[in-house]
Amino acid sequence: MTNLLKTMEINVGPQHPSTHGVLRLVLELDGEIIKSCKPVVGYLHRGIEKMAESRSYLQYLPIVDRIDYLGGFFNSYAYCDCIENLLNVEIPVKAQYIRVLCMELNRIASHLLWLGTFMLDLGASSPLFYCFRDRERILHIFEALTGQRMMYNYFTFGGVRFDIPNEILEDISSFVEDMPECIKDYENIITTNPIFTSRCVNKGIITKRNALQYSITGANLRASGVGLDFRKSCPYLTYDNLEFDISYADGGDAYSRYKVRIFELYSSLKIVEQCIDFIRSSSEPILNKSVKPVMLNIPEGEYTSIVEASRGLTSCTVKAGGKTPYRVKWRTGSYYAVQLLPELLVNCEVADMMAIFGSLDVILPEVDK
Amino acid sequence: MNYILSLFIDFLAKFDVPREVALVIFPIIPFCVVAAALILVVLILVLAERKVLALFTQRKGPNRVGIWGLLQTVADAIKLLCKENIEPNVTDGILFTLAPIIAFVPVLICWGIIPFSSEFDFMSISTSALLFVTIAFIPVIGTVLAGYASNNKYSLIGSIRSVAQVLSYELPIAFVLLSIAVLASSLNIKDIILSQISMFQVCGWYIFPCFLGFIIMFISSIAELNRCPFDLPEAESELVAGYNTEYSGMRFALFFLGEYAMMFASSAFIVALFFGGFLSPFGFYISEKIFSNNVIAQLFVYFEQAFWFFLKTFVVVFLIMWVRAVLPRLKSSDLLKFSWKFLLPLSIINFLFICIFKYFVLLGGIK
Numbered sequence: 001m002t003n004l005l006k007t008m009e010i011n012v013g014p015q016h017p018s019t020h021g022v023l024r025l026v027l028e029l030d031g032e033i034i035k036s037c038k039p040v041v042g043y044l045h046r047g048i049e050k051m052a053e054s055r056s057y058l059q060y061l062p063i064v065d066r067i068d069y070l071g072g073f074f075n076s077y078a079y080c081d082c083i084e085n086l087l088n089v090e091i092p093v094k095a096q097y098i099r100v101l102c103m104e105l106n107r108i109a110s111h112l113l114w115l116g117t118f119m120l121d122l123g124a125s126s127p128l129f130y131c132f133r134d135r136e137r138i139l140h141i142f143e144a145l146t147g148q149r150m151m152y153n154y155f156t157f158g159g160v161r162f163d164i165p166n167e168i169l170e171d172i173s174s175f176v177e178d179m180p181e182c183i184k185d186y187e188n189i190i191t192t193n194p195i196f197t198s199r200c201v202n203k204g205i206i207t208k209r210n211a212l213q214y215s216i217t218g219a220n221l222r223a224s225g226v227g228l229d230f231r232k233s234c235p236y237l238t239y240d241n242l243e244f245d246i247s248y249a250d251g252g253d254a255y256s257r258y259k260v261r262i263f264e265l266y267s268s269l270k271i272v273e274q275c276i277d278f279i280r281s282s283s284e285p286i287l288n289k290s291v292k293p294v295m296l297n298i299p300e301g302e303y304t305s306i307v308e309a310s311r312g313l314t315s316c317t318v319k320a321g322g323k324t325p326y327r328v329k330w331r332t333g334s335y336y337a338v339q340l341l342p343e344l345l346v347n348c349e350v351a352d353m354m355a356i357f358g359s360l361d362v363i364l365p366e367v368d369k
Numbered sequence: 370m371n372y373i374l375s376l377f378i379d380f381l382a383k384f385d386v387p388r389e390v391a392l393v394i395f396p397i398i399p400f401c402v403v404a405a406a407l408i409l410v411v412l413i414l415v416l417a418e419r420k421v422l423a424l425f426t427q428r429k430g431p432n433r434v435g436i437w438g439l440l441q442t443v444a445d446a447i448k449l450l451c452k453e454n455i456e457p458n459v460t461d462g463i464l465f466t467l468a469p470i471i472a473f474v475p476v477l478i479c480w481g482i483i484p485f486s487s488e489f490d491f492m493s494i495s496t497s498a499l500l501f502v503t504i505a506f507i508p509v510i511g512t513v514l515a516g517y518a519s520n521n522k523y524s525l526i527g528s529i530r531s532v533a534q535v536l537s538y539e540l541p542i543a544f545v546l547l548s549i550a551v552l553a554s555s556l557n558i559k560d561i562i563l564s565q566i567s568m569f570q571v572c573g574w575y576i577f578p579c580f581l582g583f584i585i586m587f588i589s590s591i592a593e594l595n596r597c598p599f600d601l602p603e604a605e606s607e608l609v610a611g612y613n614t615e616y617s618g619m620r621f622a623l624f625f626l627g628e629y630a631m632m633f634a635s636s637a638f639i640v641a642l643f644f645g646g647f648l649s650p651f652g653f654y655i656s657e658k659i660f661s662n663n664v665i666a667q668l669f670v671y672f673e674q675a676f677w678f679f680l681k682t683f684v685v686v687f688l689i690m691w692v693r694a695v696l697p698r699l700k701s702s703d704l705l706k707f708s709w710k711f712l713l714p715l716s717i718i719n720f721l722f723i724c725i726f727k728y729f730v731l732l733g734g735i736k
Contacts, residue, residue: 010522016609032526032701123597123698129426195598195697350526350608351601351700 007035012353014043020117020357021364023338027350034353037345039338044368052318052328057083057157057296060325064316065151067330068366070113073099073106074309075330076155078316081236081305083157086298086320089291094284095159096237101275102142102154103307104268105172108179109138110310111261111268114361115186118258121358122199127186134182137175144168157296158288169276176273183265191262200255204344204356207252214340218312218333219264220360222248223256230308244271254359261361297323309333311361334366372667373488403480411629412442417683418629418690425694449625452618457520460615464518469616469623472511475504476627479634484559486647486674496556498546501638502539505593508627509535512612515624519615527611530601530701537708538592544716545582545589548723549575549642558638562646570652576643578726581719583643585712587688590635592708594628597693601701636685637678644681647674 008029014022022043028036048067052060064079065072077099084091116131139149145168146154146161154161190196206216211224221228227248231239247263249256298320306315312333319326337360344356374395381391416431416438423430431438456465482501484493494500509531516528550556552575553564567573576583592599603611613624640646649655656669699707 008522119697123600124696125422125597126426126694129428133427189695193697195699198703199697199700349700349702351702 014040020362023362023364023367025341025345025353027345027353029350032350034345034348034350037342039341041335041338041364041367044364046365046369048369049328049330052325054324056294056323057298057325058293060328061156062151062153065153066365067369068309068311068314068332068334068363069150070110070363071106071310071314072150072152073102073155074307074314075316076152077103077237078305078307078314079318079328080155080157081307082303082316082318083296083298084291085303085305086301086318087157087291087296089158089288091159091288092284092286093238094279094282095286095288097275097278097282098160098164098286099155100237100239100242101164101172101272101279102145102152102160104271104275105138105141107268107310108265108272109135109142111265112138114261114310115190115258118358118361119190121354122196124190124196127190130182130186134179137171141168141171141175144171156287157293158291159286161287163286164279166280169280172272173276176269176276179269180266183262187262190258197255199352199355200258200359201251201253203254203352204348204359205252206340206344210340210343211252214343215336216312216333216340217336218308218310218361219260220257220312220333220337222246223260224252225250230306230313234306236305236307242271242274244268254355257359257361300326311363311366312336330369332366332369334360334362334364337362338367400481404477407477407480407630410633411626412446414629414633414686415442415445417686418693421687421690422694425691446622449622450619454618454620455615457615459520461518461520464514465615466620468511468515468518469620469627470511471514472508473623473627473630475507476630476634478504479638480630482558483634483637483641484562484647485637485678486671487559487563488671493557493559497558498550498556498561498638498642501558502542502546505631505635505638506535506539508631511624511627515616516612519612521615523608523610524612524614527601527603527608527614531595531612533701534595534599534601534704535593537705538589538712541585541708541712541716542589542593544713544720545579545586546642548579548582548720551720551723551727552578558641558646562641562648565645565648571645571650574643574645574648579643579719579723581715582723583639585716585719586639586642587685588712589708590639591689591692592704594632594635594689596628596632596689598696598699599704600698601704632689633682633686636689637682639685640678640681644685646681647678649673649677 010027010029011024012027013024024040024043026038026040027034046066048063051063055063061076061079064075067075112131112135116128116135119125119127119131142152143149145164146152206220206224208225210216211221211226216224217228225248227246229246230236231244232246244267245263246267247260249259299322300320302317302319304315304317306313308314309332313331314333315331317327317329317331319328321327340360341357345353348356377395378388378391381394382388419441420430420438422428431441434440434444456462479501482497482504512531513528516524516526516531519525549561553561555561555564561575565573565575591597595601595603601611603613608614613621616624654670654673656673657666660666660669
């Protein structure tokens with residue numbers, strides 16, 4: 001005889017429309033209530049850390065873009081920063097500004113994609129198209145600048161590969177001009193929508209303590225009431241010369257995470273604006289010519305660089321060992337967010353699952369590496 | 370009806386066809402008309418939905434097959450027809466095949482009940498409005514069977530949600546229908562439409578006394594149709610495709626067809642109850658003014674009535690699509706709460722209000 005009161009085990013993923021890649025969640029359901037949750041990762045494991053050990057420093061550079069394909073510039077920067085520090089070279093100020101500009105535009109693009117897919121997870125299809133429309137403009141700018149829409153390979157040891165032509169700067173400034181209006185549009189159809197608020201407010205609460213214990217970073221941490229942003233707390237590149245605000249919310253729920261990310265869109269736009277002004281007026285070189293990237297031979301040493309990526313703290317540790325790295329270690333924000341899932345999902349309904357998971361802004365290539 | 374029937378008998382008599390044959394053939398004609406119209410309307414609706422959604426999201430929508438993408442749905446339908454019918458090993462064979470049929474056939478009957486013009490009500494029974502609501506409920510049985518027979522956990526959860534949803538939204542619909550019945554003193558759809566004729570023209574439509582009822586009916590209809598924001602049974606972000614996850618080819622097409630046909634039928638029902646059905650919004654029929662010949666004018670009036678009916682229905686359909694473009698999906702528990710704690714009390718209040726209105730205003734006027 002079968003027991004009718006038994007709980008049901010259900011596999012969400014790895015082939016599922018809204019697992020943002022290939023996450024697999026083994027859920028135990030009692031009716032529609034989740035009794036236990038076990039995330040299974042690794043379906044997109046490409047061995048990115050191991051690949052470094054058999055390649056020269058330059059050969060590894062294009063690969064790091066693929067760690068988080070929605071925020072390639074952050075990974076690129078983290079790796080370049082490591083090598084530059086191991087070599088003890090300075091990079092020109094203009095190149096630093098260009099790097100900041102690229103990273104902030106990348107952050108906007110990444111947050112826009114998050115907003116669109118998050119709303120799609122909640123069942124609203126229109127915001128996706130609005131967000132992709134605006135993200136497309138950024139991707140066009142990137143394509144014009146680097147030749148690629150997603151895997152840029154634009155930063156290099158000692159600076160950036162190409163200077164930004166004036167036409168592209170014009171494009172960027174017109175984008176920055178238009179964008180606040182677009183964000184207002186999103187907010188008009190999303191922020192006060194009663195269905196949206198009923199599905200997000202007080203859903204998936206990450207307490208301050210939990211967030212710190214699980215080393216959550218980025219917007220997820222700031223939504224839990226900790227105002228930690230590595231752009232402010234330990235500024236890299238030219239962030240200490242730039243004026244911008246960081247925001248944090250106390251709720252810790254999906255709605256706070258949404259609010260924090262929307263605010264970040266505005267603050268990123270502000271940074272981009274200031275970068276454009278500097279890059280226009282500067283005629284410095286963009287590359288430190290003293291670095292010879294092709295035949296790099298770095299004596300033994302270790303350096304860790306950190307960058308506030310769109311999904312939290314991304315850090316890269318390179319232990320140099322002659323012509324190839326001895327070991328490269330990546331730390332990415334999404335991995336820690338996935339770790340938190342069992343904590344958040346137990347005793348929630350299935351319908352809440354996607355609202356909570358979507359609000360964490362997890363992207364699987366970054367988790368599996 | 371009798372007028373057209375006699376015309377038909379006369380017409381066949383010219384070819385020496387006996388009266389009895391004409392009497393037998395006559396009822397079949399509307400069914401053929403309805404079936405043909407159904408296919409046509411669904412083809413248009415699917416395209417219209419994609420075009421409307423494209424309009425709201427600043428895209429172009431389908432524009433490759435045929436002029437303005439007009440043949441896109443035809444191409445899709447052919448693709449679905451040619452597709453292999455995949456049936457998983459562990460399904461409950463008979464029920465698996467039966468489910469899409471049960472989900473689709475009642476929609477055809479619903480279409481038959483609706484009088485698209487004043488003489489086109491060949492299934493005219495005294496309680497046709499009640500019959501419509503009852504039959505419109507049957508497709509959910511197909512949904513349940515589909516979820517059960519597929520032997521898929523996602524399908525099962527989807528179909529369970531579907532039942533809970535339809536059950537809880539059936540009651541507000543019943544109460545709204547009751548208040549309309551009080552206003553019209555009839556449960557026959559044609560009588561309800563005809564009772565909306567008044568000397569104040571458009572103001573006679575029941576949307577004016579019963580606006581609250583219209584809102585309740587509109588929301589509940591969307592919920593019954595499993596459309597956004599109530600599309601929980603097929604919430605693709607949670608349940609992949611809900612109850613029709615395991616379906617492919619023509620079986621899936623039947624579900625799809627049924628959904629769109631039902632959307633149109635429900636909208637038509639709303640139009641009949643609240644927007645005066647086939648009545649012209651001007652208070653007179655244009656063809657009466659154009660044609661001096663009485664017989665021709667009378668014939669064209671029927672077509673004009675159908676035209677008004679379809680026009681109003683498409684407006685309601687557009688509203689439903691608009692809602693889909695804007696809103697995210699409700700949560701299943703919120704959905705039930707919304708129905709039982711908000712819509713049902715509201716619909717009872719509406720019913721009471723209509724009763725008082727009818728007693729003191731309409732009947733008072735007669736006295």
